[in-house]
Amino acid sequence: MSRCWGAGSCGQLGLGPAAAAAAVSCRPGPALREAACGERHTLLLRPGGTVWACGDNDRGQLGRRPPPARSYAPEQVQALEAQIITRVSCGKEHSLVVSNEGKVFSWGAGSEGQLGTGEFKEQSFIPKKIDVLLNHRVLQVTCGHYHSLALTQDGRVFSWGQNSHGQLGLGKEFPSQASPQQVASLNGIPLAQVAAGGAHSFALSLSGVVYGWGRNSARQLGLNQANTKEQVFKPWSVAALKSIGVIYISCGDEHTAVLTQDGSVFTFGDNSAGQLGYHFSAVKTGPQKVEGIDGPVSHLACGSYHTLVYISASGQLMSFGRGPQRPAENETTNSQGVQVESVDISSLVSANDLCGIGVKMIFAGAYVSFISILQSQSPEHASGISFMDELPKISKIDRTRIEKWLGVTSTNNELQEAKRSAQGASPFDVDLQKARDVFDELTKMDWIANTISCCLREHLIPSLPLHSVHQEAMSIFLLLPECPIMHAAENLESLVLHLAKAIHSMSDRSSDLLEKCWLSLSASCLDNMVQLFKKAVVSQLKWYYTYPFCQNAKPLLEVLKKLYRANKKAKSTLQLSNFYIPEISSIVNLQEDVARWRRWQATANSAGDDNTLVTFCCFPFVFNLVSKIQVFRTDSVLLQQGAKVIAQNIIIQNQLLRNSDLPDFPIFPLEVNRNNLVEDTLRKLCLVEDSTLKKQLMVAFKGEIGLDAGGVTIEFFLTLFEEMVHPDYGLFMYCETTSPMWFPTSPSIEKKKYYLFGILCGLALFNGVIAYIPFPLAVFKKLLDVKPSLEDLKELSAVIGKSMQAILDDEHDDIEENLQLNFCISWDNKDIDLIPNGSSIAVTSKNKRDFINKYIDYIFNKSVEVVYEEFKRGFYKVLDKDIVRFFHPEELMEVTIGNTNYDWNKFEENAEYHGIYTPSHPTIKMFWEVFHDLLLEEKKGFLLFLTGSDRIPILGMNCIRIKFCFNGALSEDHFPQAQTCFQILFLPPYSDKEILKEKLFIALRNNRGFGK
Missing domain, CATH: 2.130.10.30 (Regulator of chromosome condensation 1/beta-lactamase-inhibitor protein II)
Structure with missing residues (x-):
């Protein structure tokens, strides 16, 4: 049953001609599941799936040919008699219905194309199927x-x-x-x-x-x-x-x-x-x-100019808006039938009209309204049925469906039905943990796993939303990596690679939206995504030397690059090491990769060009530290060897042409005076051409016999930097006794020396020399364009840094009274206003963060801008910034200056023995007993004696391998001798521990100089 009311002047209420003369109050109507109202016609969907129509028909909107031009009582749409209809809808003068098979039929006015039949037809009297939607x-x-x-x-x-x-x-x-x-x-x-x-x-x-x-x-x-x-x-x-x-x-x-x-x-x-x-x-x-x-x-419906709401708990129907007003009992309807407008049409429905009636659904049209009535008044129906329950929805996974699928066996008759429902299901929730749990549960069944795999490969991934401007459309890109099917080795190419290609081809706006979604992910979900694409990259390494298959790694690497960038924006939710792919260095020849990268740079191609070979140097974030150092050293050696090859080719060419000209020297020879080392070095650097700086450095000390196979260069930098960084030299300032050095705000030394110091730092790194330069981490951050922080201030000055932290942590509102600070600081013996008139602006709880930020900015940037930029210019005069940026600040710092993470047991384990020496030789046993009894500073002195440096390379003690050798010309009367270039210790065959100890100590006290 139903109820209806309103202005049915064209018969759209379906109550007969009498109801068309004036506004009608709430009256009983036929049973219906759904009603849809146009401007002057109505469709009624009956419980059996039949469609009935009433009202105006001058445009064919009733689904039958006139006459009559209108129908005051509902009549069945005969053309749909064979269909079971589930949904009806009306436009102003056209009608649509949906069958239980999901087919759409249309009829009525079509001049604007609203019928969907492919024609701009004025009118169509008979329902026609919309062919475009048949699939x-x-x-x-x-x-x-x-x-x-x-x-x-x-x-x-x-x-x-x-x-x-x-x-x-x-x-x-x-x-x-x-x-x-x-x-x-x-x-x-x-x-x-x-x-x-x-x-x-x-x-x-x-x-x-x-x-x-x-x-x-x-x-x-x-x-x-x-x-x-x-x-x-x-x-x-x-x-x-x-x-x-x-x-x-x-x-x-x-x-x-x-x-x-x-x-x-x-x-x-x-x-x-x-x-x-x-x-x-x-x-x-x-x-x-x-x-x-x-x-x-619980129910809501809008007419053209009115709104209906139903409160199921009280059974109250409310309406507001414009409609025909019912005449009072002592009034008569306008003789011309003119409808009088009112802002309250609820007068057409009294409280008694719906008393005891269970409202199922409500419907509103132009000036008419309908309600469908529940046949059952059982308690579970007392509150009616919500719109959402009645609306057909896209398939989704719920617990009932999961249990049904998991209960199906390969011999069960329900298998095919379950497969069909699985193909129609689509998880939509972005609760990724819940999605992961459901996927794990479902994919334990082979048939479900195979169905999911097929659907992903053939339907979902090819139709991903690549140009959507809506963040909600990005959910699918978050869900897919949670599915175990994606992580299976056999699907890395067929699924993950195509997913990466899709992400890589997204529009810029969609890509930005996806990145925002990634920013909100938990660490576990983001890492799950990273590991998926990393595994896919590893699966493609076998094609590194094969074109065009090697290009498949590019979209995977591009997606990892996007994830890496998102992780950095999220302030490193994941450790940067989570992006490392260690398999690269074991499968790929990094020398070849560096060469590819340099060729690509020389041709100015873009990293995404389809016609270029893949090169991992374009994606340095996938390199672990070992690979980064290997790449850096390889690049330096290639440059050095390149100069030698060019010189050799010129010599051969000149010989063929009988030309006696010689090419530029293929190395960088530097002879310096040890007694005037700093000034002699700086003077000669001023005379060197830029191209010479990128050649192999060969150092010689005047008056000393020593062929430089690396050891002389190591001692050169060690001795040079010791003098230049000493406070007495005046190049740098030290805030506190134990603090690292920093650039002075008002240098007493000419600006050019900072430029030359930068060149020397670059030369040491370029030639693989670890040299102790007591810079704070902030310098290496600035070299890599990373902003220094409060932690860097703590390293530079523990006193000031801790004070700033205390201010930041102070949550009291009266900080101004307690601290009595203003925006004026004292630094390097000068008072500095951090902002204009800063000395008169107090630091408060509201501006304290700004104060600290400006403090940090002044110390690390503004105060040292001139001298730091000179240092930076010199540093990058030698080194290529593109490859230096492969490192993170902490890595660059340790690669440059090494560390002091000594492991003396590992030092002994790594020892090599030659000639008469073995680990069990009496002299060797005595040596290690003496060595382990040394003080830390004495052990560091021995390291300096052996290698030319007391610092440990960034990769640790494994890089230091002492080689014990026997020299027959040496007796107990001789001192131990070292070849720092090769870490060789010539140890005489001492027979007494005290003699060994005495000779070793004397050698350590004379651990500088070559052949003096």
Whole structure:
């Protein structure tokens, strides 16, 4: 059964001719499941799936040929007699229905293409199937005045008809469409509902996000005040509705109402007749909650200019807006049948009209309204059935479905049915942990795993939303890596590679949206994604030397690059080592990779060019520390060898031409005076050409016999830097006794020396020499364009750093009185205003963070800008910044100056023995007993004696391998001798421990100089 009321002047109430003469109060009607109302006609869906129509038929909207021109009583649409109809919808003068098979039929006015039949036909009297949608199972249809929308089972939205206001959501460049077109902007968003108003449209996602488009002249889209467009041609997310939990949308001609999970109603748009639920004279913008509703609303429907809400708990039906007013008992209807407008049409339904009636659904049209009535009054039906329960939805996974699938065996008759339902299912929740658990549970069944794999490969990945502007569409990119199928070795190429290609080909805006999603991920979810693409890269390493297959690694590496960038923006949720791929150095020849990289740089190609070979140097974040050092050393050696090859070729060419000219010297020879080392070195550096700096450095001390195989160069830098960084030299300042050195604000030494010091630091690194330069980490951060922090201030000055931390941690509001600080500091014997007139501006709880930031900026940047830039210019005069940037600041620091992480037991374990010596030789046993009894400074002195440096390389003690050798010319009367270039110790065959100890100590006290 049903009830209806309103103005049925054209018979659209279906109550006969008598009901068309005036407004009708609530009256009984036939049983119906659903009603849809156009401007002057109505479709009634009966419980058996038949469609009946009444009202005006001058455009064929009743689904039959005239005469008569209108029908005052419902008549069945005979053309649909063989169909079981599940949904009906009406536009202004056209009609749509959906069958139980998901097919769509249309009829009525079609001049704007709203019938979807491919023609702009004035009218169609007989329902016709929309052929374009035959390959899609349609769940919902909805009509605006002159346009139509459909939602399919796989979550796609199609639109057709008039597009003069953008109501199709296709874009401004699209005219009206006579055939359904997919709304690409909504791809990938799991939707619960589509709704249409006069010339505007909405889609509601399963998570409650509302998307609107079309006409916005009355602000019926609910967009924020900044968006004053009167026409929106593509779906926009309605920000004002994001957090209120929308579960249903209904549209009037130029207004919209939404229902939330807690039963609240929000309205927006045209309020000229009070249809928003408050007086039309009130000025309000954006979605507003309708006040004065007694209880949570369970049902909602919009007519053209009125709104209905039903409160199931109290059985109360409320309405607001414009409609025909029922004449009072002492009044008569206007002789001409003119309808008198009113802002309150609730007078047509009294409280007694619905007393004891269980309302199932409510429907509103132009000036008419319908309700369907529950046949059963059992307790479970007492509150009616919600719109959401009645709306057909796209498939989704729930516990019932999971249990059903897991209960199916390979011999069960339900297997095929379960497979069909699995192919239609689509997880949508972005609770990634829950998704991971469900995937793990499901993929234990082989048939489910195979079905998922097939669906991913053939359907889902090829149709990923690559150009969506909606963040919700990005959910699928977060869900896929949680599926164990993706991580299987056999799917790394067929699934993960294609997923990476899809992500790499996304539009810039979609890519930015996905990156924002990554920023919000937990560490475990982000790492799961990183490990997936890393495994896929490893699977492609076998093709490194084979073109074009080697290019498959590129999109995988590009996606890892995006993830790496997102991780850095998220302030390193993951350790940077999580991105390392150690397999690269064991499978790929890094010398070849460096050469490829340099060739690519020389040709100025982009990293993504399809015609270039893959090179991992374009993605240095995948290198572990061992690989980075290997790449850096390889690049330096290639440059040094390149100079030698060029010189050799010139010599050969000149010999052929009988030319006696010699090429430039292929090495960088540097002879210096030990007694005047600093000034002699700096003077000679000023005379060196830039190209010479990138050649192999060969150092010689005047008057000393020593062929430089590395050891002389090591001692050169050791001795040189010891003098230059000493406080007495004046090049650097020391804030505190134990603090690292820093650049002075007012240097007493000429600026050029900082440039030359930078060159010397670059030369040491370029030639593989570890030299102790007591810089703080902040210097290496600045060299890599990383901003120094409060932690760096603590390293430079523990006193100041701790004070700043205390200020930052102080949560009291009276910090100004307690500290009595202002924006003026004392640094390097000078008072400095951090801001204009800083000495008169106090530090407060509100501006203390700004004070600390400006303090740090002054010390590390502004105060030393001139001298630091000179140092940096010299440093990068020798080194290529592109390859230095492979390192993180901490890594660059240790590569440059080494560390003091001594492991003396490891030092002994790594020892090599030659000649007469073995680990059990008496002299060797005595040596290690003496060595382990030494003090730390004495052990460091021995390291200096053996290697030329008392620092440990960044890769640790494994890089230091002492080699014990026997020299027959040496006796107990001789001292131990060392070849620092090769870490060889010539140890005489001492027979007494005390003699060994005495001779060793004397050697350590004379551990400088070559052949003096």
